[in-house]
Amino acid sequence: MDILYLDFLFPKGHLNLDINQIDRLSKIGDVTILSCNDRYKSIPFKARLIESKYLNVPYGKIKTRVTSLKNMFITSIMARKIKRDCIFVSSFDTLMFSLGRFFFRKEDKIFLVHHFNTDELKQPIKSALFKSYMNKVEHIVFAEFIKNHLISKYKISPKRVHVIPHHMVTINNSNTFRKFDCVGLSNSNDQDIIEEIIKLEKAEGIIKRAEKRVILKSKSTEFDNGYLKVINGFIERTQYDNYMENARSIYMPFPNSFQNRMSGTLIDALSNDKVVYGSDIPVVRYYSNKYPGICNVINNADDFFKLIVENSQNNKSNFTFDKFKEDHSNELIEKGMTNLLKFEGRSR
Template sequence: MSNHAKICIVDTIFPKGHRYLNSKLLEAISEYYSIDVINNYSYYKDIKLKNVNIIDKKQFRLGNNKLLNHLKLILNGLFVSMSIKSKKYDAIIFFTFDTINFALIKFLFRNKNIILIHHDNTARLKDKFKYQCFQKYRNKVKHIVFSPILKQYLTTEIGVDSNLIFDIPHPLPADCSVIKDIKTSPKIILSTGYANDETLIKDIIEYEETNHILEKNGIIWKIRSSNITYEGASLSIFNEHISQEEYNELYNNAYGIVLLYSNEYAYRFSGVLFDGLTHGRIILGPPIALVNYYNEKYPNMCITFNNISELVNEIASLKYPSKECVECIHQEIITQSSQSNIAESLRNVIAK
């Protein structure tokens, strides 16, 4: 495929938390290709890249009604397909997709080179109905994942042709080229994932209110929740969106990163985990497949826990490996996830 090939970027969900990720993927793809991006409202308002053309096309915003959301996703797919019907693209890339609805809208996109980027989709395939929907197109499109553990799962457990799955490096977060000094007074622990388990959060509140271990050890733990807000001496639980600038500042000041994910998250990439490692911060997470993979790869920087008591006491006694060890891991990740490597990986996916 020539460098003059044209790519269309499609989305029907537009997650707020993916804006930065998507901008870095666009930057990488535009190194080699001309791109049309189907935009919704002001999602890509800050994108100003050479070879990238933003096409505004209003779509339905998703709400809290799941049944209505499915209808909106189908209509969004219809709107997008109609807007690009007369154009010829060498590939169509879905930056996000809904597993169920893609089975219904795939026929609208006649392009044979369709590429799906997996986020929580892989983890949700344990749901029988979603699994059945996915089977209808699993080997009719290409799949992008951000970890080899996800490629292995899709191949061995779901039956996707390994030649159709591409494990590419995850884009680096902003402001991570140099590891900032780790602050110890106070020790700030972060759990900023959108998929944090609400039951675990409630258990943490109850455990700290009873034992005060965080307070006794001068630790402040900031946790994102979907519906809980709480302010205690050592716990701060919030549910509002934070800007990219606030996010970067939090990670630069953090002492450690905790993943509060349930077993349902096992086969889903974690941007929080990746961002923590790239900032040179220790990760603590449950023994699910993704965390176990990084625990085996970086045992000094990724630690597993089995229950809340074990987790809180691990946080209280947390110590870092040598500065040389942290820097070595940091440099390895920075090199692997360089924009040039990502651009070349995406070029390979599109051209193959």
């Protein structure tokens, strides 16, 4: 099978996911990657990489849409010379794909990987345009609850929505010493929750009195009393990994708007044996039901302080971590992709 691997947005944070997907696909068929310059330092030896200076990484809300449409047009021209049985799109703009899909052949079998796209469908215009192509392509999501939402809410044919587990990101960690009791560094953190935690800590010094060390990320605020540290701004991957490596547990104070999508923070945490505590949102509920003990729902800032003081995050279940790792293994991802592509090959 000949697989064409495309990306219309080239998100920096998705690079590890892209490499893993390419690696899995290259064990199934012959993979050709069309990419902007210098994105991939190395690729699986069986894959073929074609770079173009005309493909660009988009920045800014409006420019992202324009650039993604341009990337679709350029890759569609390049693709005309490439033999393919299917096209695997690792990221796409929900709006612009409604136009850009016409650049490709009508008979092309296209697989779209959903990230934040499903949550965007709450916006009427995006929902309407999505419906114009939703049953003309295949959809790949990372969890059953996202699949169920697409089918029940938007009436997509169940045969067109496929669940492939998100790959694990493991930090090479031989360090058993944990400097931080809890770390929460996602860009998705709810600013209101962070502000409430800072307000309570300033007033009562709960974390300081308990001598717990906590690091959280804010969109705009900085705070540090020697025990609770709140940082803002961009965090380099090496620094992020260092915090993750040295944490006892991970906190995900996400907003209610974070609904039908996967969390890379959650996957990073569970991949590295870190207990997760998060807001009462679908992805946390889904994983807490599936892997009780290592993923837990907490409701508000008061619950967070209670958690830190009681130090209950030491309650681990090795069996549950093993089950998570089994369910997100490369072998299971490859098996899912193999079954998916074999089925599609028969249906052509």
